[in-house]
Amino acid sequence: MSEITVSCAGCGKRYKGPPSTRKFKCGGCANLFTFPDGERKAPAGRTLCSFCWIEVPLHDELKACPNCNQKVMSGLGGASAVSSGLSPATPSEGHNAELQGALAASAQQREELLAVVQQLEARVAELESALAVTTTERDQAQANLSQLKDAAVAALEPLSLDYNRVMKQLIVETEELLSQARLTRQEADERMNAIEGLGARLSDHVKVVRRDMATRLSGILGTDAELTPLPTPRDAVLLDGNRQNNAG
């Protein structure tokens, strides 16, 4: 049985099958088409509907067959030929139904996938914007922290310098005070020693003078004169008072 090759007037897709009055739906553009009983070819200036196979005059705005309203594009047009052994698509009725089902299922899956992809894209955009906010906040926090650190270092540095300077000064002053205290004590000790030495020397001198006086007195008086104790400063005042009284 000879087979006919048909090209869809709506999209140009080619199908192969036996001549038949059955309707087939184009898998490419959903146009309905039939397999005529032989070769069909449009004359110049006309094209063919691949469903009802009437000749349609070509014009720029041609979109559908005026007879059956199936798609007829001016650049394409339907055509049919007795199969030359080349093997375009073979839409047997069962196969065609199966193909249609598969296409519909695939179209539905595609829709579903598109919806999922759109949801994912929306979620990704959301996450990206959240990430951008988080990143900005983190950068801001880092910048703030770094500023605080710089400020702390800037504030502490002079404080630390001041502390060191004051401590050094305190140490120097303490050393000076200590050495002054040592010096003063040493001087006091030396003065005390000098006074004590002087006292001792005076005491010795007094003893020498007394002995000398006693010797001279005994020389004059010829006796061992009892040397009266030296007058105390208090007695001296009294004697002085008596002398004044005698004079008066």
Ligand SMILES: [Zn+2]
């Ligand atoms: Zn088509």
Ligand SMILES: [Zn+2]
């Ligand atoms: Zn038609």
